[in-house]
Amino acid sequence: MAHPPQSVVRNRLLKAFPPEDFARIAPHLESTDLPMQEPLIRSGVAVEHLYFPEDGICSITASGSDGRVEVGMIGREGVVGVVPVLTGGGQVPHDHFVQVPGLAHRIGTGPLCAAIEESDPLRRLLLRYLQVEVVQVRQTAFANASFTIEARLARWLLMCHDRLDGDDVLIKHEFLGMxxxxxxxxxxxxxxxxxxxxxxxxxxxxxTVLDRTLLEALAEGSYGVPEAEYARLIEGV
Known part of the structure; x- marks a missing residue:
């Protein structure tokens, strides 16, 4: 089955690919479901595939004796699994799993690595995206250390709202606490x-998000920094 053209994909990072680089990887992309709680990348396991979500949300979590905590979130703005591919690390110490179900374009690490080796513009684009991920993780640490639970919840809901269609975020309260x-x-x-x-x-x-403006006011400076960085580095070039 032919892959849909770049003009109709919904993943914002794929849309930002130079057209010749999208054409290079398109034959290797396959559509796949993202079921709820599906592990996409496991801690300490070699990464074999990367995922460009069309919808749905992936959580990156760190685990400890008291359970696990979300340290990153990826939706249709990005790609799941790019860090060990770009750095050559092969694996990461954090779990990546589906928090909100959806669809994604999946590609093997081999074809993407080959495309990166052949294209400096593609490498630079993915490195800029990597910077956005780093900024998001640091902003999460800042928010957890400096803001109230209400502000952190508002930030989390805004981040979900950015990545979903409509105003409903489907999640259980106990999972949200985790x-x-x-x-x-x-x-x-x-x-x-x-x-x-x-x-x-x-x-x-x-x-259900009823008033995004009120959520942004409550989140204050905990929300918006990685989002602005994405606009500057990915969509502003």
């Missing part, structure tokens, strides 16, 4: 506060 690294009771209280202020509507398994 992603934010807080107790479920803290998440429940934060959700109640955001709902009481008219920012969201919270139901079992679903959070």
């Amino acid at each position: 992603m934010l690294g807080v107790q479920r009771s803290g998440v429940t209280l934060a959700l109640q506060n955001l709902e009481g202020a008219g920012r969201i509507r919270s139901r079992r398994g679903c959070i």
